[in-house]
Structures are given as C-alpha cells and as structure tokens.
Amino acid sequence: MFTNYNYTVDERFKRYVQIDTQSDPLSSSFPTTEKQKDLSRLLVEELKAMGIADAELDEHGYVFATIPSNTDKKVPVICFCSHVDTSPDSSGTNVKPLVHLNYDGKDIQLPDDPAVIIRASEHPYLASKKGDDIITASGLTLLGADDKAGVAEIMDAAHFLMNHPEVKHGAIRILFTPDEEVGRGVEKLDMKKLAADFGYTMDGGELGSLEDENFSADGAKIVVDGISAHPGAAKDKLVSAIKIVSEIVDALPKDSLSPETTDDRDGFIHPVRISGTVEQAEIDFIIRDFETNALELHEAYLRRIMEKVVAKYPGAKGVLRVKEQYRNMKEVLDKHPEVTAYAAEAIRRAGVQPMKMSIRGGTDGSRLSFMGLPCPNIFTGEMALHSKHEYVSIQDMQKAVQTIVYLAQLWEEKA
Known part of the structure; x- marks a missing residue:
C-alpha cells in the first residue's frame, strides 16, 4: 500500500x-x-x-x-x-x-x-x-x-x-x-x-x-509560614521559612523514592520548584506511582517529614495541599x-x-x-x-x- x-x-x-x-x-x-x-x-x-x-x-x-x-x-x-x-x-x-x-x-x-x-x-x-x-x-x-x-x-x-x-x-x-x-x-x-x-x-x-x-499522578504543595524580623535584631525572633523548606527537601530519602533512583514500576516524590521569602516559602512536588492507592502512602510520608521538620521551629507553620492530576x-x-x-x-x-x-x-x-x-x-x-x-x-x-x-x-x- x-x-x-x-x-x-x-x-x-x-x-x-x-x-x-x-x-x-x-x-x-x-x-x-x-x-x-x-x-x-x-x-x-x-x-x-x-x-x-x-x-x-x-x-x-x-x-x-x-x-x-x-x-x-x-x-x-x-x-x-x-x-x-x-x-x-x-x-x-x-x-x-x-x-x-x-x-x-x-x-x-x-x-x-x-x-x-x-x-x-x-x-x-x-x-x-x-x-x-x-x-x-x-x-x-x-x-x-x-x-x-x-x-x-x-x-x-x-x-x-x-x-x-x-x-x-x-x-x-x-x-x-x-x-x-x-x-x-x-x-x-x-x-x-x-x-x-x-x-x-x-x-x-x-x-x-x-x-x-x-503513572497515576498528584501534584502537591507544601507552604511554610515562618516569622520575619529585621536581621539586625533577629536573635530568638526570626524563623526562616526558606531554611525550613530546604530542610524538608534535604530530609527526603537519598537512595529511593526519587526519579533519579527509581525505574520500572517504582513510584517517587519529586520536588520540582522552591520559591518564597523568609516569611513564607513553598515547595511544589509531583507524586507518581502506577498503583493509585500508593499515592496516599507517599503523601502521608511527605506529610510526616514536613511535620517533623516544622516542629523543630517554634512559631512556624506548615501545610500540605494535594491536587489530583491524572490516573x-x-x-x-x-x-x-x-x-x-x-x-x-x-x-x-x-x-x-x-x-x-x-x-x-x-x-x-x-x-x-x-x-x-x-x-x-x-x-x-x-x-x-x-x-x-x-x-x-x-x-x-x-x-x-x-x-x-x-x-x-x-x-x-x-x-
């Protein structure tokens, strides 16, 4: 033909x-x-x-x-x-x-x-x-x-x-x-x-x-509220949202659950963007897995990391929001x-x-x-x-x- x-x-x-x-x-x-x-x-x-x-x-x-x-x-x-x-x-x-x-x-x-x-x-x-x-x-x-x-x-x-x-x-x-x-x-x-x-x-x-x-896919966003203060008078007052979100990313596993360490049918949690100021900072994630019910497990794990890190900083607040992308x-x-x-x-x-x-x-x-x-x-x-x-x-x-x-x-x- x-x-x-x-x-x-x-x-x-x-x-x-x-x-x-x-x-x-x-x-x-x-x-x-x-x-x-x-x-x-x-x-x-x-x-x-x-x-x-x-x-x-x-x-x-x-x-x-x-x-x-x-x-x-x-x-x-x-x-x-x-x-x-x-x-x-x-x-x-x-x-x-x-x-x-x-x-x-x-x-x-x-x-x-x-x-x-x-x-x-x-x-x-x-x-x-x-x-x-x-x-x-x-x-x-x-x-x-x-x-x-x-x-x-x-x-x-x-x-x-x-x-x-x-x-x-x-x-x-x-x-x-x-x-x-x-x-x-x-x-x-x-x-x-x-x-x-x-x-x-x-x-x-x-x-x-x-x-x-x-993959089934969700998008997630962590928003951290810190406490801003003049850096010249910040002792025991300033709580940096930038440092908190950096620590959250650093707390993710280094040898698993990431695109660079997985293949085949393994899922992952992947930070794709960080933005913000001392007072408020955000991390955007994509969360992927072939098993749709595994997304909730990944999101619960991410929430635990966020809560553990934020708890170390008195006065700071953190929230995780999840949005369905595709299945x-x-x-x-x-x-x-x-x-x-x-x-x-x-x-x-x-x-x-x-x-x-x-x-x-x-x-x-x-x-x-x-x-x-x-x-x-x-x-x-x-x-x-x-x-x-x-x-x-x-x-x-x-x-x-x-x-x-x-x-x-x-x-x-x-x-």
Whole structure:
C-alpha cells in the first residue's frame, strides 16, 4: 500500500519544529502561551488544503478536524491526538533541524554548541538506528519531536487517507492540543464537540512501542509560614521559612523514592520548584506511582517529614495541599481490550513487532481515558525528550504514519 507513496512526514516535521510553541508552567492563561496557536493555525490551513472542510481552531487552542467516512459500515469514530506544545525544560526558540542521512552509528556532535554530543554509548536506541536518517537540533535548543513528530505523522496519515479513497475507514477525528507538557492539555476540551468513541495519542518513543499503562499522578504543595524580623535584631525572633523548606527537601530519602533512583514500576516524590521569602516559602512536588492507592502512602510520608521538620521551629507553620492530576489509563483500557489489540495489529501490519510498555509519566490519553475516550499511546520515534540531545528517525516516523492508516482500516474491517 505504501510502496510508491511519497511521505510528507519529514518535510512537515522540519517546518513544524521551527515554530516556537513552548508552554509555560507558571502561566494561568489557557493556552499558557499564545505562540502555540501559531502552529495550530498552520495545521488548520494545511488540513483544509487537503480537503478536510471542517478543520478549525477554537478559542482554547484546540484543533479539530474530521476525515469523513468512506464506507457503508457503521464504524466507531476514532480520534488521533498529538500535542503542539514543547517542554519548558529546554529552549524551543529558533530550532534548527538537521538531517543526518544514512546515520553511521557514531556520536553526533551538534554544530552550534560542540560541547553537546549525542553519544551512541549513552543512547543505545540511537546506536541501533544505523543506516536510518536521523533528525536532531543544532545544539542550542531541544528538537521538539515531543510531540511534533506525532503531529507530523497524523498530518501525513490524513494526507494519505484523503488521497487514497480505496482504503476504507470510518470517520476519523483529528485533535491537536496545547499545554500537554504542563499537565493541562485537555483541561478545556469539549468532549461532546470531539464526538469520538475511542482514541490514540501519538506521543510514544521507540519503534513499535504501545503504551496502555501510565503513572497515576498528584501534584502537591507544601507552604511554610515562618516569622520575619529585621536581621539586625533577629536573635530568638526570626524563623526562616526558606531554611525550613530546604530542610524538608534535604530530609527526603537519598537512595529511593526519587526519579533519579527509581525505574520500572517504582513510584517517587519529586520536588520540582522552591520559591518564597523568609516569611513564607513553598515547595511544589509531583507524586507518581502506577498503583493509585500508593499515592496516599507517599503523601502521608511527605506529610510526616514536613511535620517533623516544622516542629523543630517554634512559631512556624506548615501545610500540605494535594491536587489530583491524572490516573493510570489501564483502569479504563482493561474494560476495552480491543482498543489496544487493534493498535498492536496495526503495528504488525506496518512490519513492526509491537512492544507493550508502561509510561513513567502521562499523556493527554491518560486524562482522555477517564473523560470517556479510552486512549492508549502509540510510538512516534521521538527520543531523548526535553533536551538538546533529542532526536528522531525519519524511518520510524514513516512507520508511525503506516500504523495510523492501518489502524483506521482495521476499525472498518472489524465493524
């Protein structure tokens, strides 16, 4: 089916990553940055140019579009979703995508900062891509493959389906979201407007990966009130909230329960931001575990640490506030096994061995699953995320395009 197809995914990807769409975790607006809409507006234009008449960008920054059904069968409406924003962890301004044709398997030194070297020894997946065409940034920014690889793959798959009516499928909904990287990607999504039965996020990593399980996640904030006093007359009066929150962080375990000391199915408590003054200081945490009930245990442990430290400082007060972020999608997907099974079969049809994996993190799909759209996550090829070492294989992206098309076809066949 794809023998003579001229893929557009790499050309689209190289254009999309040059548009700065970085989201902002400190912003209270939605989307958190207006510049995310720069890419979204372009996507709407390109979808309409394909003949997708209902493509639109709403006031919240969501892109909706429909590839119309071309079958007489009654087929469930399937949605493919990716996010347009890039991580705040590394600059996304003036990204220069570089293509390393027929990658030789060696270290890749990035020209705009020779100190940035993507070492094959540190990136075994990259080493396995010898002979592929690899796209990186130039050394000063992240690349933005997370998740513009997914965006470009959905766009190329849409292009294929609109130009190959012989491939039968039901109605396909396309959704591009803002603010996924700051945990707010579907916060204002109108599910009735989306009007889909099942979904797939294109936001996974290595070729063949299929993820139907993710961390359950809470956000937590410790607020400590100290006692301010003039430093020249502070003896036996001043109680520094800054020192107290520093001591709370220092009291966390050094050899466990942190991202840097855990893997596989281990959960963690991770301080991500400290701010404040002598009088009041705050620590923001993310708390993660595959077992949802374990979150309460982690939070109780953190509360005990806070109370023990604060008790050493007369007059100080501490409070822990917890907010639910997202839950393990497996709790929903286990009730709809066909959604993941069809994805695995589509990956096989693309000539790739599917690999069931768990996400030590979350995607829009984890929240969408609990909003009524069971939604596992499929590979895009994006690797070394949120860093200047980020890279993607063009051949991996092409296989993701095939997977989307085969998946649309499978749902029609099974209807």
